[in-house]
Amino acid sequence: MEQRTFQLFNEWCIVHYPEKPSGFGVLIIGDTQHFVDEKSSFWLQHYGRNQMLEELLDAGYTVFTSNLYGKHWGSDKAAELVILLYKYMIKTEILNHRIHIITEGMGSLLLPKLLHELSDKIRSICIVSPCVSLRHYAEQEKHQRLFFKRWLQEVSIAHQQSVESTMGSISTILENNWSVGDNPLFIAHIVERGKYEGQIAHVKTIFEKRTSNGLTTEFHYIMPEKRILLMRKMIYFMRKFEKVL
Incomplete structure (x- = not known):
C-alpha cells in the first residue's frame, strides 16, 4: 500500500494511493478513536478499517484523512483544517475537484460546517453510526x-x-442543526449497543425529512456480522454519482 504522511498546522495527515487510480478522492473523518501520526493511522492499525481501506483503494479511490486535533467534537478549528486539507489535496494531487466523504460517529458533527464552504465540492456523503446532536x-x-x-x-x-x-x-x-443540504447521503446504522445508539431517532428524522423533500438518501441497518459488506454498499452508492465529472 503506497502512502505518504505530511503535516498541516502541525496535525498529521495521510494519503493512500490506489494502484489504478480512478481520479476520485475519498475524505475520511473518523470517530473518537481515530488518529493519524507520522508513521501510521487508525485505519491502518484496525483490522476492520484496514479491510475497508483496501476495498476503497482496489476501487481506484485516493483516500486521505487527518488527525484533526484528536477528539474535536465538531469544533470550528477541526472544520477549518478539513477545508484546508481538501484544498491542499486538490492542489497537490491529480484528483477530480468533487470528492466523496465518509464519516464515523463524532466525525459527522463536522459536516454542516464543511458543507457551508464546500457544498459544490462534495460528490456524496456516507455516514456510519453518526452523532448528529x-x-x-x-x-x-x-x-x-x-x-x-x-x-x-x-x-x-x-x-x-x-x-x-x-x-x-x-x-x-x-x-447541531445537522444538515448536509442537497448532497446525496448514505446512512449506515450498525445494529449494536454503541455510544451513539441514542442518536438513531434523530437520524431517522433526518432521513424522513430528506426523503419527503425528494433528496437522494439511503438508510441501511447493518448487523455486526454483516459489517464486512458495508464498504461494498458505500462504494456502490458513491459510483452512482461519478457519471458527471
Missing part, C-alpha cells in the same frame, strides 16, 4: 457522572472554552 448526546450521558465530567472537559478543550461555558452552551452553540 451534541445536546442529545449530553442528555444521554448525564447519568454517567464520571464519564460525563470527562466528556465535558473534552468538549471544552475542543471548542476552546471553559467547562463552565460548555455547560451553559450545550443547548445553544453546541446544539
Whole structure:
C-alpha cells in the first residue's frame, strides 16, 4: 500500500494511493478513536478499517484523512483544517475537484460546517453510526457522572472554552442543526449497543425529512456480522454519482 504522511498546522495527515487510480478522492473523518501520526493511522492499525481501506483503494479511490486535533467534537478549528486539507489535496494531487466523504460517529458533527464552504465540492456523503446532536448526546450521558465530567472537559478543550461555558452552551452553540443540504447521503446504522445508539431517532428524522423533500438518501441497518459488506454498499452508492465529472 503506497502512502505518504505530511503535516498541516502541525496535525498529521495521510494519503493512500490506489494502484489504478480512478481520479476520485475519498475524505475520511473518523470517530473518537481515530488518529493519524507520522508513521501510521487508525485505519491502518484496525483490522476492520484496514479491510475497508483496501476495498476503497482496489476501487481506484485516493483516500486521505487527518488527525484533526484528536477528539474535536465538531469544533470550528477541526472544520477549518478539513477545508484546508481538501484544498491542499486538490492542489497537490491529480484528483477530480468533487470528492466523496465518509464519516464515523463524532466525525459527522463536522459536516454542516464543511458543507457551508464546500457544498459544490462534495460528490456524496456516507455516514456510519453518526452523532448528529451534541445536546442529545449530553442528555444521554448525564447519568454517567464520571464519564460525563470527562466528556465535558473534552468538549471544552475542543471548542476552546471553559467547562463552565460548555455547560451553559450545550443547548445553544453546541446544539447541531445537522444538515448536509442537497448532497446525496448514505446512512449506515450498525445494529449494536454503541455510544451513539441514542442518536438513531434523530437520524431517522433526518432521513424522513430528506426523503419527503425528494433528496437522494439511503438508510441501511447493518448487523455486526454483516459489517464486512458495508464498504461494498458505500462504494456502490458513491459510483452512482461519478457519471458527471
